[in-house]
Amino acid sequence: MRPFRLHEPTTVQEAASALADAGGGAALYAGGTELLLAMKSGLLAYDTLINVKSISGLDAIAADGNSIVIGASATHSAVEHDPLVRDRLPLLSEVEHGVANLRVRNVGTLAGNLCFAEPHSDPATLLLVYEAELDVAGPSGSRRIAVGDLQTGSYETSLGPDELLTAVRVPAFQAGVRAAYSKFGYHHRPTLGIAAALAVEDGVVADARLALGCVSPVARRLSRSEDVLRGERIDALTEGASALREVSRLASEDADAVEDMHGGVDYKEHLVRVFMERTLLRALAKNGGGDA
Amino acid sequence: MPDAQETLAIAFELNSAPIEATVEPQTPLIDLLRERFGLTGTKRSCDVQVCGACTVLLDGAPVSSCTVPAFEARGRVVLTVEGFAADEGSSPLIEAFVNNAAFQCGFCTPGMLLAAKSLLDADPSPSEEAIKDYMRGNVCRCTGYKKIVEAVHEAAEASR
Missing domain, CATH: 3.30.465.10 (Uridine Diphospho-n-acetylenolpyruvylglucosamine Reductase; domain 3)
Incomplete structure (x- = not known):
């Protein structure tokens, strides 16, 4: 790895000033688990790393x-x-x-x-x-x-x-929210991640939050899929239910999946459909027992 | 505010002995251990924190010494497989690995032993599920994992 200097500020303001002074020649360093790999491989190079762990209390x-x-x-x-x-x-x-x-x-x-x-x-x-x-x-x-x-x-x-x-x-989620997260992949990093949080009142989905990540450059909320779920009776949301199929179909349409080393667009859209339904079924099965 | 440092004087505990060293910020911990102190039990393999061959314990917690900078040892306790092997308390794990033939080439074994020690320090009676979950970040490319899981289980039983 190319040599770098280590800057150890003791306050957030010092760290921000050091970043400004470096004019792009410095990067913040915390765990380094991603940054140092990119520096070892030569993808990134910085003259200075600014160690945020030297700022006391920032790990609270x-x-x-x-x-x-x-x-x-x-x-x-x-x-x-x-x-x-x-x-x-x-x-x-x-x-x-x-x-x-x-x-x-x-x-x-x-x-x-x-x-x-x-x-x-x-x-x-x-x-x-x-x-x-x-x-x-x-x-x-x-x-x-x-x-x-x-x-x-x-x-x-x-x-x-x-x-x-x-x-x-x-x-924290409000009481009665049923939530689940699914990940899938064969690589060290996930190929797909789906998060679902459903607020259930009187057996009906009062609010739905769905997020999809990893298949495209930036994780996103899925507002069209959320809209379909709102107002649905949960006892009708069983495996293969038409509403779940519609939620999953919209999710794959809105995924904006891109091809990368994890797979092609068709493959990722298929994963989204399969795992969206599974994630929702897992969340619903939690029966109000908190969010996990 | 002190200027950015090109070298750092650090002091830490290495395998129960106090150590002082001067390191450059970019030096990974594994280089300090192997090249400065001759502790070649720590193995470099994937070099990207995936395989676990370079595992050492930093304040009792497994880390990848291939990537963690040496300066992170400042004021802390580092245990390598050499320090582990010198500790009488380690004999149940070592004997269980031998009894179960939980290695073939042995390259992953230092990391496996240190990961297993860290697990048993936190949970002296882990279930098979817990052993697999804890050890899944350490990769073996020859013997498979069954004998390793059995060895950790046997060591836990023997320590009871």
Whole structure:
């Protein structure tokens, strides 16, 4: 790997200033599980890495009202095992357990996963149905954005060159939401990820949140499929039900799947149809027992 | 704010001994272990954190030393297979791997042993399911996994 310097700021403001001063020659470093691989292979080169782990308190995980606030240097393992996350966001804990492998989870961070914007990511898809928000800091202050507004393309985000993600804010689902996440693939990274969260009232789907990731450059919500589910009686949503078929068909149409090393467009659209129905059936089978 | 560093003086505990070293930021931990300290039990294989041959324990948790920078050891505890083998407490796992022939070429074995140690430290009586789940990030390309799972199970039984 080409030599680089290590910058270790102690505050978020110092990190933002260092990014601004470097004018593109520096990158933020947290777990490094994706960044360092790209640097080892020569795909990326930076003169300086800015270690956000030297900012004290940035690894904290804490409750703020109905949300759990996950600091930018919290690792996947820390999120997975955190008592607050397990209690209030059990599906996030479950999905974090499935990220990469144990060694990557022990080092890599949730925030880093989002910021690297690798399209084949489980958390980026799941957090869309939690309607998570992100705290972003720059030299002139901070702002809050929806998680869906972060990633703009493969390995591209809306963050300014002097901005950093400082926290991921994840609101717990309301009581009675039935949620599930499915992933599929034969590679190290997922080929497909689908997240579903259904609010059920009096046996009817009162609200539906569906997200699809990995098959296209950026994970997305599936609003046409969500519209079909709203108002459906759940006892009619059994295997092969016409509404489920329609939801799955619309999901594959709206996937904007692209061909890559994981497979072609037809293959991915087929996966979307199969796994959308399975994911919804798994979510519905949870019978109000929380989100996992 | 200190300037960006081109070298770092670090101190950490390596296999129960205090260590001081000067490292460059880009040096991966495996290079420090193998080339500076001659600890060649840690194997480089895939070099992209997938296979687990380079597994070492950092504060008791498995990490891929092929990619984790050496400076991350600062102020922490590193255990390699050499330190593991020197610990009397490791004998049930080592004997169980031998008794079950849980290796052929042996290249993955240091990582397998350290992953298994980390599992048994956290869960002394893991189910077969838990063993498979925990060990699935360590890849063996010759013997298959059945004997490895059986060895970990036997070591857990023997330690009870």
